[in-house]
Amino acid sequence: GENVEQHPSTLSVQEGDSAVIKCTYSDSASNYFPWYKQELGKGPQLIIDIRSNVGEKKDQRIAVTLNKTAKHFSLHITETQPEDSAVYFCAALSYNTDKLIFGTGTRLQVFP
Amino acid sequence: NAGVTQTPKFQVLKTGQSMTLQCAQDMNHEYMSWYRQDPGMGLRLIHYSVGAGITDQGEVPNGYNVSRSTTEDFPLRLLSAAPSQTSVYFCASSYFRNMNTEAFFGQGTRLTVV
Numbered sequence: 001g002e003n004v005e006q007h008p009s010t011l012s013v014q015e016g017d018s019a020v021i022k023c024t025y026s027d028s029a030s031n032y033f034p035w036y037k038q039e040l041g042k043g044p045q046l047i048i049d050i051r052s053n054v055g056e057k058k059d060q061r062i063a064v065t066l067n068k069t070a071k072h073f074s075l076h077i078t079e080t081q082p083e084d085s086a087v088y089f090c091a092a093l094s095y096n097t098d099k100l101i102f103g104t105g106t107r108l109q110v111f112p
Numbered sequence: 113n114a115g116v117t118q119t120p121k122f123q124v125l126k127t128g129q130s131m132t133l134q135c136a137q138d139m140n141h142e143y144m145s146w147y148r149q150d151p152g153m154g155l156r157l158i159h160y161s162v163g164a165g166i167t168d169q170g171e172v173p174n175g176y177n178v179s180r181s182t183t184e185d186f187p188l189r190l191l192s193a194a195p196s197q198t199s200v201y202f203c204a205s206s207y208f209r210n211m212n213t214e215a216f217f218g219q220g221t222r223l224t225v226v
Binding site for chain 1: 116143145147152153154155156157160162168170171202204208209213214215217218219220
């Protein structure tokens with residue numbers, strides 16, 4: 001069935017450094033790849049997304065890249081700040097099954 | 113604009129009891145879904161619906177029932193609660209097969225089964 005693997009499970013960086021989170025999906029019919037940020041006690045919120053006809057997308061300090069051939073996509077956060085500390089989830093939506101499948105999450109800690 | 117509203121926020125059940133987790137959205141979204149979140153396992157899809165009268169199973173549907181009689185509401189029913197169903201449950205909604213497919217999540221329901 002559909003599967004999304006996410007690495008690493010935890011990531012600690014110094015303020016100002018970059019952070020990279022990587023995901024791999026199994027369903028070749030996946031065509032939409034969102035990234036969500038979850039703060040403590042809250043529901044996940046969309047921070048950026050990318051569609052299968054695009055290789056890269058940027059929004060200020062965050063960017064997402066997609067390699068359809070390898071079924072990989074990654075989240076890049078530059079100039080990290082303490083408020084970036086949260087759990088980040090990748091996900092993949094299949095146009096065959098209409099299921100939005102999530103990865104297992106990455107806990108990012110940014111130290112001042 | 114309330115977005116996605118889940119009730120209750122917290123619930124403690126005894127093994128074998130039944131209950132319904134409520135989810136309502138006011139954005140006229142066709143697509144609604146339920147996830148459970150457990151430590152180290154991310155968000156796992158329980159059931160989803162692409163419109164009123166249509167539901168389908170996700171990754172972990174056993175022990176849960178859903179129905180979608182209106183566009184706005186998508187309740188999740190636990191018929192006979194088990195300790196393995198202790199989790200945080202999230203409801204989400206979005207447009208369906210639309211360029212704007214952002215999923216909006218509720219605040220979650222923390223369920224403990226003893």
